[in-house]
Each structure stands twice: as structure tokens, then as C-alpha cells.
Amino acid sequence: MAEAAARALDTIDVTPFTAADAAVYEARFAGVPTQDMLAELLGGELKGRIAAVSSFGAESAVLLHMIARVDRDVPVIFTNTQKMFGETLEYRDALSEQLGLTDLRVYRPDPRILAAKDANGLRWSYDPDGCCEIRKVEPLRRALLPFDAWISGRKGFQSKTRIGIPRFEIDEGRLKLNPLADWDKARLDAYFEMHELPRHPLEADGYPSIGCKPCTSKVLPGEDPRAGRWRGWDKVECGIHLPTRPGEEPVF
Template structure:
């Protein structure tokens, strides 16, 4: 198992994927079983330099297991915001070992930025968007700098902001793949059961969507699975799934 942090000085040279490329892939793989699709994508080199971005949350094991079955050498990126639950860090280690993942990358916030913009570590309490930008969006931007494409664990059912999610899309010139976009909760549960996958230890306590510890709460019966994220704020996404403009610098 390899651990590597992405360097700060990587130049972000973005590939030239177009919407036509995404449309063609969506047409080709329409109705194709997810594992079969992943094996073809990796074997044919369609994705170029690629990696999985995983939060190691309550549903992450399904995608990670599928990717490992298709090709264990595909890198898995984890953004450690330095505000994660200890249980999430332990779960990450557990899944990497259990699935035989060969390349795992950990990226963290820039220490200088934290010192300048969040020296008390409390930005989450008054500016959650700014906190996510510093601790999650910017580190992942660095990690993606050398990638032609990246693989996301998003699913359409998770929230209203993720409806009509295609398997393939283009974001900032990169191909973005959502292998589980059309999966629903029963599909995930069936896969967990069939393959006896380990569960995130906080799921049984009512945490259905898990991010940073200060901004994650338990989900009540009948609530949206992501209702426990940033409770009390008009915020539903951390920002990593929001396209940026080329050349645009993040606003901290």
C-alpha cells in the first residue's frame, strides 16, 4: 500500500475533454453493469490519468470495492481536512487494507493558509463555505492537478441537488465519472450484504452522511440523508462538486 501527498507546486494543465466525449460515453455505457463499465474504462485507458476521490463515508465502501475489483492500482484520494472524525480515519485504513488498494493519496490543507485564515480552527462556526474552501476544495484542487479525469461517489438519490446525475460529465476540462449515479439505497444495501462490506462505525449511531466532525450531525427519521450536513446553514455541498472557472483563484 502506497501513501503519497500531492505536491503544492504541480502545474494544473487540464485536458481537453468535451461534452461530446461525455455524451458518447454515456451512450456507450447506457445500461451497462457498473463493474463491467469500470473494467472497460481502465483496460482501454479511456480515462487517462485518473483517481477515485473518496470521503470514506457511510456509502464509500461500495464504489471502492467495485474499483478495486476492476483495478486495484487505481489511486484513491482522501482529503483529510484535519477536522475528520477519528472513526473515519480508522475506517479509511480498514477499507484500504480489506480491498487491497495499492495507491492511496492523502491531501491536507495548506498549513500557511490555515495559519492565515483559520488560526483558531473555528472558521467552520461562522463561515462554513470559507472553511470548506480552505480545508477541502483547495487541497483537492491540488490533488487533481495531474489528473485527466476523476471518479466520484455521488448518487442522484442523495439530495435534490444531485438529481439527473449522468455517469459521465465534463467539469473544468476534466472528465468526471459518477459510476453509482443511478444507484439507489436498496442497491447499495444489497451490495453491502452480498459482499459483506465493513460499515462505517458511525452509521449505526444515525450519521447517514459523514463529513467533518463539527459540521456533521445525526439524521432524524424521514429526513434527507444529507440533512445532517451543515445543519442550520443554507449549505448543501462542500464545494468540490461545483465547477470552477479556468484560472480563477479560490476566495478564502
């Protein structure tokens, strides 16, 4: 079966990727440890074609550490919405330095778009979807233009809309990898401890999921880990991650 999957990969176009391509990768790496999967892909057919996208949030250090163990030169994209916690920016810089990341790319909102659609900086308070679109989604689209594939840090346990996400999927013609899709909190915590990775400073203060400062609140015991994101709004994603299952609506 592995040989058949490998032969099928030979027929995959460089770009754009298709759902069939994602299925081939999913079959090829079924049961393969995460670190081994990343080593094969980042050092193989996706080398030079892929970037990692990181929020430098509460759990980001695990995936970034795994990527750095393979290739510290893999581009890491961070979208600075200009609404971030100061602690996140400090953590980003410290963690990048510790891991030896050589290609951190910071993208910001287009100032012309901000002037036209969020001149007073308060769009988050009445239209969080629109705010995410101009401050996060649009900058990321620009950042990903040179790449055929990208790496996401999503995990299935984080929210109801992420349960059962695959390791490989398609996003706007690009192959998107979710290497930690099946990792749970205990496994992440064990990895932090084993490799002595620094924690995001806000995690200990009750922020298991950290986004922009105006739209992130503390999470109470027993709540969904992402319950503090856009609290009070019918919104669970920023719009970067499109729905993969029937019944889930895009959040743009």
C-alpha cells in the same frame, strides 16, 4: 449506435475533456452495468489517467470495492480536512487494507493558507463555505493535477441537488465519472451484504452522510440523507461538486 459512439471517442482530445466528450461517454455506456463500465474504462483508455476520490463515508465501500476488483493500483484520493471524525480515519485505513488498495493518497490543507485564513480553526462556525474551500476544495485541486479524469461516489438519491446526475460530466476540464449515479439505497445495502463489506461505524449511530465532525449531525427518520450536513446553513455541498443544472448556485 455503439460503433458510432466508439468512433466518436477516437476524436476526443486527451485533455481537456469537453461537455461533448461527456455526452459521447454517456451514450456509449447507457445501460451498461456499472462493474462492466469500470472494467472497460479503468483497463482501457483511462488507465493511468484517472483517480478515485473518496470520503470513506457511509457508502464509500461499494464503489471502492468495485474499483479494486478491476485494478487495485488506481490512485484513491482522500482529503483529510483535519476536522474529520476519528472513526472515519480508522475506517479509511481498515477498508483500504481489506480491499488491498495500493495507492491511497492523503492530501491536507496548506498550512500557510490555514495560518492566513483559519488560524484558530473555527472558520467552520461562521463561514462554512470558506472553510470547505481551504480545507477540502483547494487540497483536492492539488491532488487532481496529474489526472485527466476522476471518479466520484455521488448518487442521485442523496439529496435534491443530486437527483438526475449523469454518469459522466465535466469538471474543470476533467472527465468526472459518477458510476453509482442511478443506484438507490436498497441496491447499495444489497451490495454491502453480498460482498460482506464493513460499514462505517457511525452509520449505525444515525449518520447516513458523514463529513467533517463540526458540520455533521445525526439525521432523523424521514429526513433527507444529507440533512445532517451543515445543519442550519443554506449549504448542501462542500464545493467539490459544481452544479450541473440551471438554478443551482456554486458553493465556494
